[in-house]
Ligand SMILES: Nc1ncnc2c1ncn2[C@@H]1O[C@H](COP(=O)(O)OP(=O)(O)O)[C@@H](O)[C@H]1O
């Protein structure tokens with residue numbers, strides 16, 4: 376019996392967002408939109424909507440590990456994404472499973488604090504993330520505040536971003552994508568910076584003034600994961616992910632009373648109209 380997969384497969388290891396804009400829900404919607412079979416291991420359940428996070432309920436390490444084993448022992452994955460991991464214990468468990476199943480295309484989105492300020496990664500777990508997970512990352516995708524917490528440096532301009540990217544690569548991440556959504560300069564262009572250990576590449580798009588940006592980081596990292604699962608190289612994956620998130624932000628759904636979700640089907644709608 377041949378075990379050759381006919382479809383690209385991606386696993387997300389992340390928290391559940393009841394509001395559907397971020398976390399596991401954003402990841403699975405993005406995988407589906409990009410024609411990748413999505414699977415999940417949930418680390419924590421959050422009660423969350425566009426107004427903020429009302430509750431966080433982490434799962435046990437055993438529950439997280441068993442979900443990952445269920446995928447690793449049967450379905451397999453072409454790429455894996457990690458999102459909200461919450462505690463050092465969960466991070467260490469996830470790192471052990473990534474090694475056990477020899478997953479190479481691992482996208483680490485170092486989720487730490489939600490837009491409304493809720494803590495999605497305990498402060499004492501930042502060290503575990505750097506030491507246990509970054510060495511296994513094919514790509515790590517911090518936003519600017521996350522990169523500041525991971526490197527201990529203040530990031531103002533592009534040279535700071537480059538220095539921070541070099542520091543994160545020194546932990547063992549093969550590629551660093553420093554996202555530009557939180558750029559303090561107020562520029563009209565959003566630049567995501569890729570460092571491949573040698574060279575820097577910029578991926579730019581027009582900055583949109585909108586409150587509907589809940590889950591942009593999850594969605595962007597999930598699109599990178601899906602494209603890697605489909606066999607794209609890192610620069611192709613980033614270019615596609617940037618188009619995906621730009622469409623998702625521009626064609627927003629105007630849901631909720633606060634920071635609304637992005638539109639996960641906008642990219643497909645646009646492709647169908649071309
Ligand atoms: N206002 C915006 N207009 C266009 N793209 C944006 C905007 N805000 C964020 N992005 C894009 O969304 C993705 C996530 O960026 P960022 O906001 O930095 O991360 P996070 O959601 O993790 O805080 C990146 O690709 C970034 O370029």
Ligand SMILES: Cc1ncc(COP(=O)(O)OP(=O)(O)O)c(N)n1
Nearest residue numbers: 390397398489490589590591592593
């Ligand atoms: C369950 C869960 N995971 C991750 C996040 C953070 O998502 P992100 O894409 O960084 O978007 P914002 O929270 O910053 O809008 C989350 N909120 N919930």
